[in-house]
Amino acid sequence: MKTFTTRRAIREYLCAQGSATIGFVPTMGALHNGHLSLIAQAKQANDITVCSIFVNPTQFNDAKDLKKYPRPIEADMAKLELAGCDILFNPAVNEMYDGNEQWHLDVGRLEYLLEGEFRPGHYQGVMQVVFKLLDIVKPTNLYMGQKDYQQIMVVNKMIELLNIPVNIVMCPIEREADGLAMSSRNVHLTAEDRQHALVLSKTLNWVKDNFDRLNIAELQQQAMDKLAAEEGVEPEYFRIVDGKMLLHASENTQIIVALTAARVGKTRLLDNVLIR
Ligand code: AMP
Numbered sequence: 001m002k003t004f005t006t007r008r009a010i011r012e013y014l015c016a017q018g019s020a021t022i023g024f025v026p027t028m029g030a031l032h033n034g035h036l037s038l039i040a041q042a043k044q045a046n047d048i049t050v051c052s053i054f055v056n057p058t059q060f061n062d063a064k065d066l067k068k069y070p071r072p073i074e075a076d077m078a079k080l081e082l083a084g085c086d087i088l089f090n091p092a093v094n095e096m097y098d099g100n101e102q103w104h105l106d107v108g109r110l111e112y113l114l115e116g117e118f119r120p121g122h123y124q125g126v127m128q129v130v131f132k133l134l135d136i137v138k139p140t141n142l143y144m145g146q147k148d149y150q151q152i153m154v155v156n157k158m159i160e161l162l163n164i165p166v167n168i169v170m171c172p173i174e175r176e177a178d179g180l181a182m183s184s185r186n187v188h189l190t191a192e193d194r195q196h197a198l199v200l201s202k203t204l205n206w207v208k209d210n211f212d213r214l215n216i217a218e219l220q221q222q223a224m225d226k227l228a229a230e231e232g233v234e235p236e237y238f239r240i241v242d243g244k245m246l247l248h249a250s251e252n253t254q255i256i257v258a259l260t261a262a263r264v265g266k267t268r269l270l271d272n273v274l275i276r
Contacts, residue, residue: 001081003088007096007136010050010089014137020047024139024166026130029053030070030184031079034174038143039083041171050137051080052089054096058103059125065268070187089137096132103128107157113246114259115150115270118236123154130155134164142166147173147181149257149272150246173272175201181271192232193265199230200260204273207240207258211275216240216249219258227262234263240275 004010014022023042027035035051042049053076060066073090080088103124110116111123134142144152152170159166174182179201180194189197203226207219214222220238227235241247243255259272 001077001085001088003077003090005089005091005095007091010087011136013087014048014050017048021140022046022137023049023141023143024133024137025049025051025085025143026133027051027053028055028069028184029076030072030187031076032174032182032184032186034145034147034182036079036083037174038145038171039080039085041169042141042143043084045169046139046141048086049084050087050089050139051085052091052133052137054089054091054129054133056096056125056129057093058097058128059122061119061121068188070184089133096129103131105158105161107154107161110150110154110157110246113150114237114239114241115261118261123151126151127154127158131158131162131164134166139166142168143171144168145171145173146272146274147183147270149243149259153244153246179205181269183269185267185269188265188267190265193267196230196232197264197269199227199233200262200264200269200271201273203227203238204258204260204271208273208275211256216251223258223260227260232265236261236263236268243274 023046025038025042055069057066105127116123156168178198180197203223207223220240223238224235227233238260240249240258242249242253243257249256256275257272258275261270
């Protein structure tokens with residue numbers, strides 16, 4: 001695997017590869033099998049697979065969260081080698097951001113819903129870094145996880161608005177054997193938190209199983225009650241929405257997704273399930 005830390009060097013290398021197709025997997029590192037499943041999908045469908053590891057400061061609205069974000073770069077590089085990734089882009093913050101640059105792109109309500117309500121400014125930071133990374137890597141296909149469902153919708157909207165020539169591929173959520181969605185933040189869970197955290201995937205599955213029996217308002221309320229009843233779990237939201245705009249779903253909406261976020265101990269976790 002080739003590793004680049006400057007924009008210029010990776011750009012020059014990729015330009016020299018002519019018309020090779022590029023599959024790109026942007027990450028913040030602390031890689032787990034979820035990330036590696038994205039690498040595997042990229043490898044299958046492209047000539048060159050590029051992964052980036054960059055803990056993007058502009059998408060954190062909590063300085064403590066940014067500081068404690070895990071950064072096991074050596075272990076990450078070993079995992080990428082083993083997965084057969086061709087190129088790693090691992091820039092420092094000052095390589096990506098030159099001083100106090102500004103960014104704002106209006107993507108409408110998508111930005112303010114759900115995660116946006118609890119993490120103001122988060123998606124502007126996500127779009128800012130994804131835009132820069134796409135400009136550097138110029139991939140054919142961009143691989144992103146369903147785990148961050150709203151993020152995909154936001155990036156998709158940006159790509160549409162700015163006419164960026166890339167195809168987004170949404171990859172399914174990789175889970176631990178007991179159902180917990182894999183996440184870099186799971187390392188912060190204590191043994192007790194780890195057990196309590198299972199209520200997220202269990203509740204999402206319960207909603208999916210009961211979708212034809214109860215109405216959406218009842219499902220949302222009962223799901224919030226189930227989450228809140230679990231020791232050490234503080235739910236932030238549980239919503240059943242239409243899969244495109246993430247707004248109110250009705251029983252005849254075509255794509256329906258249930259999304260949740262909760263604090264488990266000191267760790268904030270996300271999960272979701274496609275209901276239909
Ligand atoms: P992150 O490093 O958390 O920014 O994640 C990088 C990419 O990996 C994003 O597109 C995530 O949605 C995706 N990802 C994170 N966790 C999982 C998972 N459990 N299964 C599949 N993809 C995931």
